[in-house]
Amino acid sequence: MDFRIGFGYDVHQLQQGLPFWLGGVQIEHTKGSLGHSDGDALIHAICDAMLGAANLGDIGVHFPDTDPSLKGIDSKILLRKTMDIIAQIGYTIGNIDSTICLQRPKVKDYIPKMQAELAKALDVEPQQISIKATTTEKLGFVGREEGVTAYAVVLLRKN
Incomplete structure (x- = not known):
């Protein structure tokens, strides 16, 4: 099979006083995501979509919240490790389409920086990553x- 499609979803509770990471970018806000890692819901949804496309389970299988070494980890590291897992079985990213659901703050001005950060972590071009x-x-x-939710669809291509 030359192409594989995966879907990912993640949700995180928002709490006062925590840093708010989304798409690998720190967002200015009074609340942040509660999570074992940095709580980046967009990256977690993308990881789940990648792993799902490859039929390799989900983010919790590969990076469990019971692992103390992952406490507070930058989710871009998890994304890079997920890309390495995908590459080991001979796949690359075709494209990513994602949606963030968030009442406040408005994040549209952060989207180009998110695309750049995600592209860097995945070693792809920013135009391969759609964020709405x-x-x-x-x-x-x-x-x-x-809370915040994020959805992602990923197309993987066989090398």
Whole structure:
């Protein structure tokens, strides 16, 4: 099979006083993502999509939250390690399409920097990475600013 498609989803609770990392970029906000790592929901969704496309489980299988060595880790490191896993079985990234759901803050001005950071970690071109952002129109936990969600679809190509 020359092409594989994977879907990823992640959610993190937002809490006052934590740093907010999204797409490998620190976002200015009063709240940040609670997580075992740095809580970067977008990167975690992309990792899950990559691993799913390769039928290799999910991020929790490869980087469990029970591993003390991963406490507070920069999610770009997890993304790079996921890319290494994918490369070992002969695949590269074709493209990534992703969506961030977040009521506040608005992140559209951060998207080009996120694309650049993700591209650097994955050794691809920024134009291979689509990032969109939306709100939930104040509905649900995202609308109440209690959390952030991210979705990603990844196309892998056989080398």
